[in-house]
Amino acid sequence: MVFDEMNLAKVEHYFAQFLSVLEMDKGQRLIHLYDGKDSAKNGIKSDIAIRDNVLFVGTVNTDESTYKFSDKVLDRSNVIKLSMVPFTELHQNQQHKKIDSQSVSYDQFASFQKSNDDIDLKSSELKLLQNINNAINQADRNTGIGWRIVKQIGEYLDNLPDAFSKEIDRQKGLDLQINQRVLTKIRGSEEQLSDLLGVDGKESTLQKVLDEFDSQGFVESKQTIKAKARDLEANGFTI
Known part of the structure; x- marks a missing residue:
């Protein structure tokens, strides 16, 4: 639907x-x-x-x-931000041929998925999510990462295709999930979020947590943090 x-x-x-x-x-x-x-x-x-x-x-x-x-x-959805297609690729996209779709039964769809009642995350990943949650709670005690989100992030990473099962690709998947499931919940005033997102020359406590896990990774999440910080500086709030 x-x-x-x-x-x-x-x-x-x-x-x-x-x-x-x-x-x-x-x-x-x-x-x-x-x-x-x-x-x-x-x-x-x-x-x-x-x-x-x-x-x-x-x-x-x-x-x-x-x-x-x-x-x-x-808490019950993935928010996926669509990026704009560069104008230089418009002709290339127009050449794509329509492919006849093939129906898939629910049983087939379900067979593609791994299901696990346990939270399938590494200790280091759980520590990262806990540190992110702590940083968010310092800015807003009513906002954070719930158990449902932790479990669903684990299910997402557990269902990465075999081609993406390498450590670097698992971390990219974790980056996408933090960006789609956690950062979407961060919204409010500059007074409330200035330390969390980093404005007026302050170091972002949220980006610091990500850097401690991997200073070179989390490209999507760090871009979102910077965008929200720019909103705070320009408008006094971010959504």
Whole structure:
């Protein structure tokens, strides 16, 4: 299911039932459509099941006409920022041929995934996430990294394709997850976030934590930290 410009309205208002249902066990994920004794009204059942073969994707804009996501939504999603295609590549992209798609059953899709109830992260990675969480908590005690995010980062890294299983590529995956799952939650005023992001010549405590793990890595995350710091300096706040 694809939601185009899903934050023109507050996502929590129309998607709250889905957020709650997706946390339930298989067989219990039912969305209640209407009240009534009849088992079906005009051929439509009163409840609809949300099964594992349903995925939700949405596009969002960040401007004065849209609403920000709450932490409840951010904790359950990956926010992927799309980069602009250089104008010099437009002709090259126009030459791409359309490829006939091939359907994949849910059982096939599920067979591609590794599932583990344990948190599959290295001790060094858990320490990094803890240090990031501590740094964020110093700026805002109501914001941080929850257990759900830690577990899902582990699942993401555990499901990297074999071609990306090398240590350097695992770290790139960790960089993407910190950028998509953690840094999206950092927003607020310059007074609150100046030390965390680094403005007015201050060293960013967040970037310092990343450098202690790997001074050469985390390219995506460090770019986002710098962009948010520029927002603080220019506007007094970042989103």
